[in-house]
Amino acid sequence: MNKKVEPKSNKILVSESVNLGEEGLKGQKVTDPNVMMFESEREPNFLTGSEVIKAAIKRANLDVMIAYPITPQSEAAALIGELFAEGYVREYFRGESEFAVMSQCAGAAFGGARVFTTTAGPGTLRAMENFPMWAGSRLPIQVCVTCRGINSPLSIQPDTLEMAYLLETGMLVWHAETAQDLYDWILGGFMVSEQPDVHLPLALCCDGFFVTHTKDTVMLQGEEMCLPRYDPYRSPVPCMDMECPPIRMMRDPFIMKSNYISYMTHASWQQEIHAAVERSRKHTLPIMNGSLIDTENVDREILIVASGTAVSQGREAIRLLEEEGIKVGLVKIKSIRPFPTEEVREATANAKTIFVPEFNIRGWLAREIKAILPNNERVIAGPHVAGGMTMPSEVIVEEIKKGLGIKSATMDRRG
Amino acid sequence: MSKEKIQLSEALEDIMPSEYQEMVATATFGNEDRSWKDIGSSKELIEQHSLCAGCPESIAFRYILSSIPAPEDTVFVGSTGCTSLVFPMVGVQNIHSLFGNQNAVASGLKRALKVRFPDVNKDVIVLAGDGATVDIGLDMTMQSWFRQENFTTICFDNELYANTGGQESGLMQKGFVSKMAPMGKKFEKVRLPEIAFEAGCHYVACLTVSKPNRVEKAIRNAVYVAREFGPTYVQLYTPCILEIGKQSMEGLDEMKDAEAIGGRFVMKEFMTDEVKEFLKEKDAEQKARKKAAKAAVSA
Amino acid sequence: MEQYVVKPGPEAFLPPAAASMGIVLPDPGEAHYEGRIIDEEDAYEQIARKLLGAKVPTIFPGPLVLWKWNEKAGKKAEAIRELANALPARLIPMADYRPKYPKIDPEVEINPNHPNLTIWHNKIDACIFVGVHCHQANLALKIIRGGTDCFTIALCAQAGHEDACASFRDINVEKIKKLTETVKRLKSEGVESQALPFTQIKMTRAGRVA
Numbered sequence: 001m002n003k004k005v006e007p008k009s010n011k012i013l014v015s016e017s018v019n020l021g022e023e024g025l026k027g028q029k030v031t032d033p034n035v036m037m038f039e040s041e042r043e044p045n046f047l048t049g050s051e052v053i054k055a056a057i058k059r060a061n062l063d064v065m066i067a068y069p070i071t072p073q074s075e076a077a078a079l080i081g082e083l084f085a086e087g088y089v090r091e092y093f094r095g096e097s098e099f100a101v102m103s104q105c106a107g108a109a110f111g112g113a114r115v116f117t118t119t120a121g122p123g124t125l126r127a128m129e130n131f132p133m134w135a136g137s138r139l140p141i142q143v144c145v146t147c148r149g150i151n152s153p154l155s156i157q158p159d160t161l162e163m164a165y166l167l168e169t170g171m172l173v174w175h176a177e178t179a180q181d182l183y184d185w186i187l188g189g190f191m192v193s194e195q196p197d198v199h200l201p202l203a204l205c206c207d208g209f210f211v212t213h214t215k216d217t218v219m220l221q222g223e224e225m226c227l228p229r230y231d232p233y234r235s236p237v238p239c240m241d242m243e244c245p246p247i248r249m250m251r252d253p254f255i256m257k258s259n260y261i262s263y264m265t266h267a268s269w270q271q272e273i274h275a276a277v278e279r280s281r282k283h284t285l286p287i288m289n290g291s292l293i294d295t296e297n298v299d300r301e302i303l304i305v306a307s308g309t310a311v312s313q314g315r316e317a318i319r320l321l322e323e324e325g326i327k328v329g330l331v332k333i334k335s336i337r338p339f340p341t342e343e344v345r346e347a348t349a350n351a352k353t354i355f356v357p358e359f360n361i362r363g364w365l366a367r368e369i370k371a372i373l374p375n376n377e378r379v380i381a382g383p384h385v386a387g388g389m390t391m392p393s394e395v396i397v398e399e400i401k402k403g404l405g406i407k408s409a410t411m412d413r414r415g
Numbered sequence: 416m417s418k419e420k421i422q423l424s425e426a427l428e429d430i431m432p433s434e435y436q437e438m439v440a441t442a443t444f445g446n447e448d449r450s451w452k453d454i455g456s457s458k459e460l461i462e463q464h465s466l467c468a469g470c471p472e473s474i475a476f477r478y479i480l481s482s483i484p485a486p487e488d489t490v491f492v493g494s495t496g497c498t499s500l501v502f503p504m505v506g507v508q509n510i511h512s513l514f515g516n517q518n519a520v521a522s523g524l525k526r527a528l529k530v531r532f533p534d535v536n537k538d539v540i541v542l543a544g545d546g547a548t549v550d551i552g553l554d555m556t557m558q559s560w561f562r563q564e565n566f567t568t569i570c571f572d573n574e575l576y577a578n579t580g581g582q583e584s585g586l587m588q589k590g591f592v593s594k595m596a597p598m599g600k601k602f603e604k605v606r607l608p609e610i611a612f613e614a615g616c617h618y619v620a621c622l623t624v625s626k627p628n629r630v631e632k633a634i635r636n637a638v639y640v641a642r643e644f645g646p647t648y649v650q651l652y653t654p655c656i657l658e659i660g661k662q663s664m665e666g667l668d669e670m671k672d673a674e675a676i677g678g679r680f681v682m683k684e685f686m687t688d689e690v691k692e693f694l695k696e697k698d699a700e701q702k703a704r705k706k707a708a709k710a711a712v713s714a
Numbered sequence: 715m716e717q718y719v720v721k722p723g724p725e726a727f728l729p730p731a732a733a734s735m736g737i738v739l740p741d742p743g744e745a746h747y748e749g750r751i752i753d754e755e756d757a758y759e760q761i762a763r764k765l766l767g768a769k770v771p772t773i774f775p776g777p778l779v780l781w782k783w784n785e786k787a788g789k790k791a792e793a794i795r796e797l798a799n800a801l802p803a804r805l806i807p808m809a810d811y812r813p814k815y816p817k818i819d820p821e822v823e824i825n826p827n828h829p830n831l832t833i834w835h836n837k838i839d840a841c842i843f844v845g846v847h848c849h850q851a852n853l854a855l856k857i858i859r860g861g862t863d864c865f866t867i868a869l870c871a872q873a874g875h876e877d878a879c880a881s882f883r884d885i886n887v888e889k890i891k892k893l894t895e896t897v898k899r900l901k902s903e904g905v906e907s908q909a910l911p912f913t914q915i916k917m918t919r920a921g922r923v924a
Contacts, residue, residue, distance in 0.1 A: 005738055013742070013873075016884075063530050066523065090530045095519070096558040103516035103555070107492070107523025110510050112531055115523075133512050138849055196848055197739055197873035234872055236848035238777075240490050240508045241528060241537070242416045245781035246810040248462065250493075251510050253503035255813050255827050262813065264860070265827040267728055268853045275731035275852070275877075282738060416783070424782045424791030427775055429916050430805045432823060436919045465815050503812035 004342030005281040012037070012191045012286050018228035024061045026087045028226040033191050036227065037184070037287070042219035049212035052179040053118065053144060054079035056186035057089065061226040063113035064091045066104045071156040072208035073118040073146040080116070098123035102130035102143075109139035110251055112232030112239040114190060117141070120208055121148035121155075124162045128169075134201040135170025135273050137252055138237045140193040140230075141201045144186065147308075147359075148208040149387055157388020158208045160308060163336065164364040166203050170273040172280055173337040175307040176206040179216040181334070188287030190227060196234045198280045200273070205336075207359060209388075210309045277338050284335060292340035293347060297329035301352040302400065305331040305344065307365055310357045310391060317357075317396035328400065333365070341372045353403055354379045357396050361386040416487050418445025434462055438506060444487045448704055451481045451627040460486060460506035466497060469663030471653040471670060472571055475624040476501055479542070479569065482631035483507075484638055489538040490528070492521040494547035496578045498571060515552030517543045518559040518568060525566045538638055539566035545586040546576045549605050553585075560614040563645040567637040568616075570607070570648070573655040581658035588679060593658070604679065611648040612685040618644075618694075622682040623652040623670035629682065639697055640690055652680040720749040720879050722865045729860040731852070737876040740883050747880045754882065758896040761867055761880050766900060766907050768840035768865070771803040774824050778871070779845030780807055786887065787845075793890035794844060800897045802909055803842070806832060811850045822915050822922060829854040833862040843878065844869040844885070852877045869893075 012033045014020075022030045031040075036059070047055065053076040057065070065084065067077035084092035091108075095101035098119050108115045119127060124145055134141055149155030150162050166173050172193060176182040185204055193202040206212065232239040238249050255265040284292060296315075304314035311332040318328045331347045333340060348354055356366035356379060366381030373379060383399040385391045401408040421444050423431055442458040443449035449457075460480040466473045476498075483489055491509035493502050494517040502509045512520055521541045528537040548556050548570040556568060575593055576582040583596035585605040592599045608621040618640040620633035630651065637647035654669045656662065661669055673680040686694070718735035733739075737749040745757035752760070765771045775794055782788040798805050808824045818825045820835035826846070832838070841864055843851045848870065855866050855877040868875035869890065874883035882889060901907065916924035 008741055064523065064527055091526045093526070093562070095522075096554060100516070100519040100555050100558065103512065103519035104523035106512050106516075107510070107520035107525075108527035109523075110512075110520070111490070111524040111527030113523075113527035115527075129513055130516075137512065195873065199849075236852075236872070237850070238508070238847055240510055240524065241531065242488055242490055242508050243420075243783070244416075244778075245783050246777040247416070247421065247508055248504070248506045248810050248812065249508050250499075250503040250505070250812065251508075251512075253511075253812050254499060262827060264728065264857060265813075265853060268856045271728075271731040271734065271856065272849060272852045275733035278731075278733040279739060279873075420783055422782050424780060424788045426788070426791040426795040427780050427805065427807070429918070430775075430807050430822075430914075431780060431917060432807070432809050433917055433919055433921050435809055436917065440919060463815055504815075 005285065007285040007290050010286045010290060013195065013283065014228060015231050015234055017231055020228065024226035024229070025090070028059070029224055030061065030228050031225040033187070033227055036221055036225050037188060040221045040225065042221050044217050045220050046215055046217055047179065048215050049179045049182060049206065050075040050079060052183045052218050053186065054083060055220055056183045057116060058083055058223060059221065059226050060116065060187060060190060061114065061229050062089045062116055063230065064108040064115045065089050066101045066108070066117050067092065067094050068098055068101045068119070068123065070098070070120050070123040072148060072212045073120045073144065076144065076146070076212065077118045098127035099130065102127040102134070105141045106130060106134060106137065106139055109141050110137070110240040112241050114230035115141045118144040118146065120146045121150050121162055125150055125165065128165060131166065131169040131171055131201065136269065138199045138235065138276070139201055140199050142186065142189050142193060143201065143203055145203050145205040146208040146212045147205055155387050158210050159360055159386050159388065160205070160207060160358065161360040161362060161386070163205050164360070164362065167337060170200065170277065171337065172200055172202040172277060172335070174202065174204050174335050175333065176204065176211065177308055177311045177332060179211060179218045182206050182211060183218055183220065185287060187227060192280055192283045192287060194230055195280070195283050196236055198276050198283060199236050200276050200280065205308070207309045281338050288334050291343060292333070292335040292338070293343045294332040294334065295330065295347050297327070298331060298347045299350055300327050300329035301350070302326070302328045302404070303331060303348055303351040303354045304328060304357065304396070305333065305348065305354055305369055306357050307333040307336065308359065310359055313391045313393050314357055314396055316393035317400070320393055320397050321400065326400070336368070339368060339372070344369060345373060348373060351378060355396070355400055355403060356381050357383050357391060357399070359385060359391060418487055421487060442506065447484050448701060449481060449484070451478045451631050454481055461501065462504045462506065464501045464504055466501060467657050467663070469656055469666050471624055471656070471666040472497055472573070473501070475571060475630065475651055475653045478624060478627045478630040479634055480505060480507070482634050483538070483540065484635055485536065485538055488535060489540060490524060492517045492524060492539065492541045494543035494552065496544040496547060498542060498544060515547050516555055517541045517547060517552060519555040521566050522559050522562065522564045525564055536642055538642065540638065541566060541568045543570060544577065545570055545572045545574065546584045549585045549607055557614050560611060560616055560646045563615055565641050565645060567641045567647045567649065569634070570650045571653045572650050573653050574604070575655060575658055577655040577658055581655070608648065608650055608683060608685065616646045616648045617687055617690050618647040619685040620683070621650040621680065623674045623680045625667055625670040625674060636694055640693065643693060644690060718749060720859070720876065722863045722879060723859045724861050724863060725859050727860070729856055731856060732876040739874045739876055742884060745880070745882050746874060746876060749876065757880065757882060758893055759900070762893060762896040762900055763905065764865055764867070764880070765801055765803065765840055766897065766905050769908055769910050770836055770838045771801055771840045771909055772836065772838045773798050773803050773805050773842045773844065774808050774846065775805065775844055776808045776846030777810060778847065780809060789887045790845065790890065793887050793894070797890060797894045797897070800894045801907060804836070804912055805914060808846055811847070822917065826850040826854040829858050830861045833858055833864045838864050840865040840867065842867045842869055848872055848875065851875055
């Protein structure tokens with residue numbers, strides 16, 4: 001069951017043991033994330049998504065980044081290497097495969113470090129065994145997933161199918177639409193996933209190329225600020241550094257071998273992971289402007305519900321339809337795990353028809369939405385593009401007209 | 416953690432299980448010259464285990480835990496297998512995450528501990544079976560050596576997959592008939608000690624656990640060299656008596672046979688000349704410390 | 715749908731995590747009681763009354779206070795002992811989190827993997843978790859709610875526990891002392907401890923002596 005959480009205060013809870021004002025890396029000042037994220041002045045910068053990832057990490061007071069090349073995240077991973085060379089990241093190296101990288105990330109997080117990495121497509125799948133392990137072990141690692149195709153024949157092009165595989169790992173899964181989302185959520189993501197009651201890994205997804213390789217105007221704070229450092233002694237599980245009890249401690253023991261109701265321990269453990277996903281809602285609200293979704297004109301009978309860059313294309317389609325007198329509202333889903341069940345139900349309460357455009361062939365987001373809505377025959381899964389195809393706004397316009405029984409010029413000859 | 420920090424809160428000390436009270440009172444934390452010879456006179460760091468009766472792995476565990484030079488600042492990384500049934504019972508923090516990724520986990524861990532504790536020697540030690548080290552994890556085992564990571568890899572070589580019921584492994588001897596090798600293994604035992612040295616390990620030892628002195632020396636050498644030079648590797652023959660059809664009391668004989676002239680586990684060590692010199696100095700230091708300690712006692 | 719309430723069990727074969735039933739943790743300055751957010755100031759008396767009304771009130775100190783890994787931990791341990799004496803309540807340690815072979819002695823220890831054994835064996839009807847890592851506490855709290863009728867209380871140094879029937883967050887030495895003071899005040903006002911007579915366990919290196 002997914003309940004909506006009402007924001008009480010739009011503030012990020014910060015550990016009392018953090019020394020605000022102390023020096024971070026390269027003379028940066030450790031700043032209250034509330035001041036840094038919400039109050040400090042920002043300047044416009046014209047950057048690619050990869051450069052934006054670098055800009056966020058520069059202010060993240062990061063301990064460890066482990067890199068591996070795979071398109072389209074290679075540039076971001078290499079740019080963080082430059083930050084390491086400049087002294088803005090404490091440790092950085094290239095691993096030998098995504099499976100190894102995610103295990104190296106786990107090792108660093110077990111040892112009490114703030115850890116960041118990036119991956120994409122086949123890399124995400126190669127690393128997959130690690131993700132439920134990260135979540136089960138309560139490791140607050142952040143991985144930026146720059147989505148691309150995963151199936152044979154090989155494609156390096158944008159495709160969000162890989163996100164479907166992340167949904168039941170126990171990780172937090174967010175889907176950035178823009179470079180600005182990416183920037184704010186990388187920094188905010190550490191603050192959410194490191195909360196002691198959450199303490200889970202975060203897969204911060206964005207659409208490869210569309211976000212990573214295009215330039216956009218992004219509002220950035222000054223470089224003199226950085227986040228408070230991660231405090232491993234607030235972790236809900238013991239840090240593996242032989243500095244905290246209990247020292248007779250394996251992370252994590254095979255509770256299936258306990259003699260009594262051990263299977264229930266494992267079940268309880270799994271429940272606790274998903275409970276922690278639920279607890280993240282409260283902490284995520286300040287990061288995401290007070291809600292896990294954004295809405296525009298949801299009193300309208302026709303809605304587009306989407307995540308990632310499909311939202312941008314939907315917004316443009318709505319403008320085109322408006323010119324023809326067809327009024328359509330928009331729901332942007334920002335967090336996929338936890339899923340904004342109540343929020344989407346409320347936003348779509350009056351809708352007669354709900355279109356879900358997606359950059360993957362299977363339509364996993366439409367399936368998620370159908371599963372939680374009453375009268376889910378209202379949901380029309382599509383349009384879908386995949387394998388790197390763009391999704392022209394006109395395609396969404398055509399899908400909506402078709403769904404409404406309005407004739408339109410077909411786009412099928414545009415190739 | 417310094418030895419001084421391994422103590423109980425006075426106000427609740429008398430409700431703590433006896434084994435912890437015993438550990439605080441007599442375990443050899445903070446004594447660099449701790450040794451397998453302390454077994455019997457001090458609290459061991461392995462509390463209990465669920466291995467088969469007579470399993471050479473259990474005695475290997477006891478020798479290793481009694482001879483590592485700084486348990487108070489050591490973190491072990493294990494892998495899936497019989498060893499992971501022992502690790503929850505060990506009085507040194509340790510990690511199990513997946514099968515075969517132990518050297519990758521250790522790489523991340525060692526670097527994180529270096530970042531967080533730049534002025535403390537935090538020893539990271541991998542201890543995994545031969546399936547984890549040589550088969551499923553070989554890539555990560557060797558890559559950590561190529562990268563010159565500062566930690567020790569210990570492989571418990573029982574020449575098969577024991578925990579899953581005795582299947583063929585890369586370290587199994589050629590011709591041995593087992594599950595998944597129904598007509599006998601078709602290729603030679605992988606020569607990992609030689610490969611390890613070639614791959615960049617600064618100290619390599621391969622031996623059985625029949626002689627505690629030898630095991631202790633190899634483990635201490637490996638830990639010291641890993642601190643100063645880079646990766647080190649110790650391969651220990653810990654036969655799975657269950658899966659090779661031996662009785663509980665036959666493990667020691669099996670190891671003695673294997674290390675006799677012409678056997679698969681005649682002790683061998685590889686190290687660079689630099690390391691040889693370094694270990695000589697370390698030996699001299701230890702001797703001096705022991706002499707001083709003796710003098711202090713008699714004075 | 716009705717609001718879920720975090721009450722003592724036995725609740726179910728596998729009770730849900732309270733967070734998945736919509737229970738949200740308190741913010742700083744708040745506590746929770748049976749899943750409802752209450753003012754922290756009000757929580758002291760409610761929890762103190764619950765403990766005084768129990769027949770076998772028991773405190774389960776965890777590794778974070780059993781070990782003196784920093785000065786604060788030692789002081790917390792003292793405050794916990796004072797609370798146990800004031801109530802009075804039994805002290806049973808959760809010394810570590812490992813699955814223990816071949817079995818635990820439920821009279822003198824509690825293990826997060828099968829905490830119900832200790833609850834059942836000692837007929838504990840109200841308990842306090844303190845100094846236990848949050849993840850391990852939640853595992854145990856759910857299992858206790860599932861199979862026992864024990865009222866669970868968490869004195870949490872972090873964000874609190876919605877899987878307990880009641881919990882404080884950001885607990886520190888001063889707050890534990892304040893809970894003890896509240897117990898003493900209630901007793902002076904005539905609220906009597908309902909605790910059955912017992913002898914506090916006492917262990918030495920050689921074994922159990924009391």
